[in-house]
Amino acid sequence: QDIPPENNETFEFGTKWDLLQNRLSVRGSVFRTEKSNARETNPTNTLEVVDGGVQRVDGFELALSGHLTKEWQVFASYDYLASEVVSSKFFPRAVGRPLNNVPHNTFSLWTTYELPLNLEVGGGLNVVSSRTANTATLGATTIPERVGGYWTLNAMVKYKLSHRISMQANVYNLT
Numbered sequence: 710q711d712i713p714p715e716n717n718e719t720f721e722f723g724t725k726w727d728l729l730q731n732r733l734s735v736r737g738s739v740f741r742t743e744k745s746n747a748r749e750t751n752p753t754n755t756l757e758v759v760d761g762g763v764q765r766v767d768g769f770e771l772a773l774s775g776h777l778t779k780e781w782q783v784f785a786s787y788d789y790l791a792s793e794v795v796s797s798k799f800f801p802r803a804v805g806r807p808l809n810n811v812p813h814n815t816f817s818l819w820t821t822y823e824l825p826l827n828l829e830v831g832g833g834l835n836v837v838s839s840r841t842a843n844t845a846t847l848g849a850t851t852i853p854e855r856v857g858g859y860w861t862l863n864a865m866v867k868y869k870l871s872h873r874i875s876m877q878a879n880v881y882n883l884t
Contacts, residue, residue: 712760718746733775742766749799762796764808780823788815807841812858814838819863827869836860860884 723738742765749761774788792808794800807813819833843856862884867877 712758713746715747718743718745729775733773733777735771735773737769737771738863739769740767741794749797752799759798760796761800762794764792765795766790766792766808766811772802776800782821784817784819786815790815796835809843810856812840813840821865829867829869831865831867834865835863 719742721738721740723736723740725734725736727734737797744764746760747762747764748758751757752758766850768788768790768872770788772784776782790811790813792811792818794803794808796807797803812837813837814869816836817833821829821831823829837860838857838858839854839855840858842856861879863879864883865877865879867875
């Protein structure tokens with residue numbers, strides 16, 4: 710279809726600090742991303758995609774990575790996202806509501822530990838809060854459909870064959 714491309718404009722301010730003699734890095738940022746010419750599907754003709762309006766996400770991120778000891782490494786991050794439909798051609802009730810599939814909160818933690826005999830084990834947790842599933846339903850109702858939050862637990866084991874070659878097995882979503 711002959712429509713203009715989506716445009717994104719992002720503003721971000723961040724910082725990074727190296728601590729504990731450069732063994733641990735802490736970083737943070739605040740940002741805003743605004744999309745103009747955001748795509749919408751015409752509700753009366755689902756084959757037609759049009760320039761539907763403007764969408765915005767404001768947020769911040771905090772992250773930590775590094776070695777707590779020579780053998781123990783950790784990575785952690787938290788993100789907060791406040792999204793909204795700024796304008797919409799076909800779904801005026803969606804204006805001011807959150808964007809589809811953009812959770813307010815996400816958290817991730819991953820840690821590994823080097824054992825003797827060239828073995829390394831690790832595990833992690835991912836947490837995602839609930840989010841709007843479909844703002845298009847706002848054309849018929851005033852309450853958006855929501856998808857519940859979830860968390861996953863993952864693990865890995867690695868064997869180093871040499872300095873450059875290793876074998877690793879991962880298990881995802883242990884729960």
